[in-house]
Amino acid sequence: MSKNELGSQSSPYLLQHKDNPVHWKPWGDAAFAQAIETGKPILLSIGYAACHWCHVMAHESFEDQETADKMNAGFINIKVDREEHPDVDAIYQKALSIMGQPGGWPLTMFLTQSGQPFWGGTYFPNTAAYGRPSFKEVLHSISDIYENQKENVVKNVEAISSALLEETQPKGDGQLSLASLKQSINFIHQNFDTHHGGLKGAPKFPQPVLLDFLWRSAWLNEDQPLQHLINFSLEKMCLGGIYDHIGGGFARYSTDEEWLAPHFEKMLYDNALLISLLSTVWRKYPNPLFKRAVSESIDWALKEMKVETPNGFALAAALDADSEGVEGKFYVWDEAEIDIHLGQASSRFKEAYDITKNGNWEGHNIARRVTDFVSVEAEDSLKNQCKALYDIRKMRIAPGRDDKILTDWNALMIKALCEAGLVFKRADWIETAKDIYENLCDVMIHDGELHHSWCNGQLGPKAYLEDYANLCSAALALFEVSGIDTYQNNAKDWVDVLNTQFWDQKVGGYNFAKSQTVKGLAIQPKPIHDNATPSGNGTMANVLCDLYHISAEPEYKERFNQLIKTFANSNPNEIFATPGLCSAVQRFEKMEIIAIIGPLSDNSTKALISKASNYPSPNRKLLLGDGQTAFKSPHALAGKTMRENKATAYVCQVGTCSEPINTVIGLEEHLSSIPI
Numbered sequence: 001m002s003k004n005e006l007g008s009q010s011s012p013y014l015l016q017h018k019d020n021p022v023h024w025k026p027w028g029d030a031a032f033a034q035a036i037e038t039g040k041p042i043l044l045s046i047g048y049a050a051c052h053w054c055h056v057m058a059h060e061s062f063e064d065q066e067t068a069d070k071m072n073a074g075f076i077n078i079k080v081d082r083e084e085h086p087d088v089d090a091i092y093q094k095a096l097s098i099m100g101q102p103g104g105w106p107l108t109m110f111l112t113q114s115g116q117p118f119w120g121g122t123y124f125p126n127t128a129a130y131g132r133p134s135f136k137e138v139l140h141s142i143s144d145i146y147e148n149q150k151e152n153v154v155k156n157v158e159a160i161s162s163a164l165l166e167e168t169q170p171k172g173d174g175q176l177s178l179a180s181l182k183q184s185i186n187f188i189h190q191n192f193d194t195h196h197g198g199l200k201g202a203p204k205f206p207q208p209v210l211l212d213f214l215w216r217s218a219w220l221n222e223d224q225p226l227q228h229l230i231n232f233s234l235e236k237m238c239l240g241g242i243y244d245h246i247g248g249g250f251a252r253y254s255t256d257e258e259w260l261a262p263h264f265e266k267m268l269y270d271n272a273l274l275i276s277l278l279s280t281v282w283r284k285y286p287n288p289l290f291k292r293a294v295s296e297s298i299d300w301a302l303k304e305m306k307v308e309t310p311n312g313f314a315l316a317a318a319l320d321a322d323s324e325g326v327e328g329k330f331y332v333w334d335e336a337e338i339d340i341h342l343g344q345a346s347s348r349f350k351e352a353y354d355i356t357k358n359g360n361w362e363g364h365n366i367a368r369r370v371t372d373f374v375s376v377e378a379e380d381s382l383k384n385q386c387k388a389l390y391d392i393r394k395m396r397i398a399p400g401r402d403d404k405i406l407t408d409w410n411a412l413m414i415k416a417l418c419e420a421g422l423v424f425k426r427a428d429w430i431e432t433a434k435d436i437y438e439n440l441c442d443v444m445i446h447d448g449e450l451h452h453s454w455c456n457g458q459l460g461p462k463a464y465l466e467d468y469a470n471l472c473s474a475a476l477a478l479f480e481v482s483g484i485d486t487y488q489n490n491a492k493d494w495v496d497v498l499n500t501q502f503w504d505q506k507v508g509g510y511n512f513a514k515s516q517t518v519k520g521l522a523i524q525p526k527p528i529h530d531n532a533t534p535s536g537n538g539t540m541a542n543v544l545c546d547l548y549h550i551s552a553e554p555e556y557k558e559r560f561n562q563l564i565k566t567f568a569n570s571n572p573n574e575i576f577a578t579p580g581l582c583s584a585v586q587r588f589e590k591m592e593i594i595a596i597i598g599p600l601s602d603n604s605t606k607a608l609i610s611k612a613s614n615y616p617s618p619n620r621k622l623l624l625g626d627g628q629t630a631f632k633s634p635h636a637l638a639g640k641t642m643r644e645n646k647a648t649a650y651v652c653q654v655g656t657c658s659e660p661i662n663t664v665i666g667l668e669e670h671l672s673s674i675p676i
Contacts, residue, residue, distance in 0.1 A: 003072075006079060010458035012402045013049040013081040017058065021068035024079040027088060032519070035076040035113040041146045042111040043075035043139075046089050048082050049402035050265035050318040052327050053123045054106040059325075060126035061135045067126070070136060074143040075110075082107075083317055083406060084453050084460050087517045090525050091164070096120050098163045110142050114520025118156040119145075161521060168523045170509050176568030176585055178220065180575075185217050187572035189226065193257060197233030202257040206237055206250065208273035209530040209538075213579030215281060216586045216618045220676055231285045234278060238293045239373070241366035244331065245353060246390050247304070248296030250274055252532075260368055261361045264328040264399070265321035268305060269533050271297050272412035279420045284616040289373045294420050298429060301413060307403050309454070312439035314410050320399035330399050332364035333389075341392050342385055349385045404455045407444050407463060408533070410436060411470035418477035422613045422622070430481050437478060440471075450494075465502055465510050465527065465536035468494045472543040476550075483600065483624030491547065498540065499559065508566035510537050528567045529577045537567060538580025545588045546621065552635035560588065590619045591653070592674065593636050594667075597625040598647025605647040607664050612649065615671050 003023035006014045017024055025031040035042050045062075047054035061067045071077050082089035082105065093103040095117040102122070109120035119142060124135035133141075146153055188210075193200045199207060211230055218226035237243060240259025242251050250270050251262030275297055278290045305315045323330040335357045339346045353367040354360050360368070373379065414433045421429035444451045444467075446459055452467050453460030472491040479487035502510045509526040516524060527535040541563050548556035567581055575582055594612040598605035605627075612622050627642045642648045643660040649667045651658040653674070661667050 010404075010455040010460070011049075011081040011084050011453075012400070012404065012455070013047060013054075013083070014079055016049060016055075017062060017079055020058070020062045021065050021072075022062050022077050023068075023072045024077050027078055027080045027085055031076055031078050032113065032115065038076065039113070040074065040076050041118075041142070042113065042115070043071060043077045044080065044092065044107075044109040044111055045077070046080045046082050046092065046107040046109070047105045048318070049400065049404075050267070050320045051105045052263065052265065052321040053104075055320075055322055055325075057106050057123050057135070061124070064126065067136055067139070070139045070143075074139060081404075083402070083404060086452075086466070087464055087513045087525070090512060090527065091517060091521065091523070092117060092120070094167055094525070095160055095164055096122075098160055098167065108138075110146075112153070112157060112520065115518040116157045116520045117160055118153050164521060165523050168525045170507060170526060170528070170566045171574070172565065172567040172569050174565040174568050175570040176564060176575075176582070177570075178586065178589055180570040181217060181582055181586065182221055184570075184572040184575040185214070185221070185223070185226065188214065188576055189229075191576075192229055192233075194229065196258045197229070197236035198259070200257070203253050203255050203263070204257055204259065205253040205532065206242070206270060206274060208270075208277045209534045210576075210579045212277055212280070212618075213583045213586075215277070216583055219284075219616075219618050220586060220590060222676055227284065231281060231287070234281060235287065235289060237274075238278075238289045239369040241361070241368040243293060243368075244300070245367045245369060246331075246386050246393060248293075248300035249304075250293075250297065261366060262328075263321055264331055266300075266319040267532075268301065268315055268317055268406075268409045269412055271301060272409065272416040273533075275413075275416035276419050279416070279423045280618055283423060283614050288375050291424065292373075292379070294424065298417065298420065302432065305401075307405055309405070309439050309443045311442050312435055314405040314436055314440050314443070314454075315413055317402040317404045317406050317409060319401050323397050323399040328361075328364075328366075330393065330396055332359075332361065332366055334359070334364060337392075338365075338389075341389060345381070345385055349382060352382055404453050404460070405440070405443065406453050407440060407450065407467040408452070408470040410440050411467070411474040412533070414440075414474035415470075415477040418474075418481045422481050422609075425610065425613075433474075433478060434482070437474060450497075462514065464513050465498065466533070466539065468498050468502070469510075469536045469539035469543060470534075473539055476543065476546050479550075480622050480624075483626065488547075488550065491543065492551075495540075495543065495547065495556075508562050510540055512536065526567075528581060530580045534580045535578070537563060538578060538584065541581050541584035542587065545584050545591070548588075549591045549593060549621065550623065550636050560584075587619055590676075592617055592620045593623055593652040594620055594671075595623045595625065595637055595640050595650040595652065595657075596647065597637075597640050597642050597650075598627045600624065600626065602647055604662075608647055608649050608662075608667055611664050611667050611671075617671075617674075617676075 006018040006024050009026055080088050092109045096103050104122045106123055109117050111117050124138050128134045191199050198204050215230050236259050242254045242259045242262045249266050252265050252267050253263050255261045275294050278294050282290045306313050307316045321327050335355055338355050342349055352371045354370045355365045359365045414437050417429045417433035443454045450463035451459045452463050472494050475487040475491040501514050504511055511524040512527055528537045544556045544560040596608045623636050625637045640650050643662050646662040648660045648662045651670055
């Protein structure tokens with residue numbers, strides 16, 4: 001009987017490996033106990049379902065009997081889904097960085113029986129290539145070192161463990177001000193590609209958290225060149241092959257510097273963050289291309305990522321890059337296909353989307369827009385052609401979908417739906433955000449505890465910092481668009497959980513997880529650097545900022561200041577790495593609350609909301625009152641009533657509010673006169 005134990009797991013990634021001849025074990029105490037019992041070191045392999053190079057290594061090595069025999073003989077083999085256990089991944093990615101190697105997936109780490117890392121890498125080929133040894137050679141060398149060079153293993157373990165402990169300690173000096181943020185912008189600006197947008201070089205990631213911070217900085221500093229550069233960068237992404245012009249949605253990153261060839265996997269978090277950012281920038285630059293990308297990306301998510309839950313639905317984690325074992329096969333086209341399916345209309349489509357006989361990528365064509373996008377109306381015929389190709393594409397064998405529902409990523413999309421719904425006047429998106437939120441809470445909260453993941457009826461690990469932080473942020477976004485106080489109270493309750501169970505009383509900051517992840521490593525990471533997703537502590541700084549400005553309750557300001565003291569650092573490299581925290585500093589200092597009091601069904605109330613929603617300041621926050629309730633909480637609405645029984649707006653900055661305003665023209669005049 002096979003000793004592969006992944007067949008009972010719910011993770012789609014682990015189930016991809018359930019038939020490997022490798023004796024895989026899931027992460028847990030049982031695997032470590034067996035390592036101690038046998039005296040074998042641990043081979044830890046971390047990846048995720050949509051990861052192309054994870055598939056490559058699986059086919060080359062983990063499905064190969066000879067390789068599996070070496071793994072089974074010399075190691076206790078543990079397979080981890082990084083999306084299910086981001087805390088495990090974070091620790092060992094950091095360990096790999098300490099070893100002087102670039103991180104990524106698949107992550108291959110060799111550990112002692114107590115989980116201490118002593119050597120590692122990422123992808124290893126089945127035969128030596130790319131300047132890397134073969135995986136069989138690696139297995140042989142590590143087995144030999146572990147057996148015959150114990151003293152070197154011990155030295156490595158001690159050095160790496162010590163460095164890990166040092167790396168996980170906050171490096172803040174509390175020195176972060178609007179002035180220091182302004183000074184850092186030139187440093188960051190130098191890293192931008194003025195020809196193609198985004199950061200220089202390849203591969204090229206969208207970097208929405210960084211762009212959001214830069215957008216706020218450009219607004220506060222009235223930096224028009226930087227605003228134009230961010231607008232240009234987003235435009236290039238929306239035109240490039242990283243955007244799926246046929247089916248909607250953004251891929252994870254571009255393999256080249258001009259956004260042509262994506263790494264074809266689609267992640268829920270990328271799309272959520274880009275929808276939010278595009279909605280924000282659209283208020284200043286109402287580019288129809290942005291509106292189209294937002295609308296089509298939301299349609300893609302609600303059509304292709306929907307996962308049924310017992311009482312509704314939420315959204316899946318990712319779509320794979322590969323289909324039929326080939327990266328991108330589902331998404332690319334040959335010119336002849338376009339001619340056959342579009343007939344006489346193919347000529348204009350090929351001209352618009354860079355379709356040629358020889359192709360623009362490895363002999364095939366990735367649809368990217370190379371002619372001007374003038375207006376949504378002018379695009380009707382091309383849109384119909386895209387729809388026709390989408391229907392044809394649906395008949396192909398589709399990439400696999402990772403059906404895990406992740407609390408933090410769904411929360412990011414809830415927030416995005418609220419922001420886009422407000423800006424583009426799509427009440428249906430806001431209602432969908434409410435539905436996902438309710439169903440997410442329904443499946444993820446069990447016996448009063450929030451969980452990180454759910455798949456096929458099985459709950460995954462208990463929630464991490466980023467689950468709570470992003471759910472707080474989503475609840476506050478729902479409060480902003482609905483005025484329903486329950487959402488604000490939910491956010492406050494989760495902050496209480498974080499303050500009680502995740503806050504480090506000794507050094508400050510929120511821990512990644514409630515308890516120590518690896519028993520053999522006395523470390524508690526505190527995420528502050530933003531990567532593809534915003535860091536937990538950076539997100540919490542923004543949550544605390546919002547709660548203080550809404551409620552005026554001093555404990556939120558005190559905890560916010562403690563976070564800044566713990567993590568803030570005026571070094572430009574640190575500012576570059578912590579844009580989420582830096583955005584929170586800007587928002588805390590320059591928050592603009594627009595309170596609108598009046599029945600939400602009333603046209604005059606809707607008109608004021610519409611004007612406030614399109615005010616381009618990235619620091620504005622909208623609060624809604626029904627005109628009937630005598631508000632005491634939130635504090636920002638206290639004492640505010642309708643004037644002359646009409647819908648009324650109040651604009652508040654730094655504790656000072658305007659006179660009541662009950663005309664759209666009056667609100668526009670006031671907003672245009674606000675000093676930045």
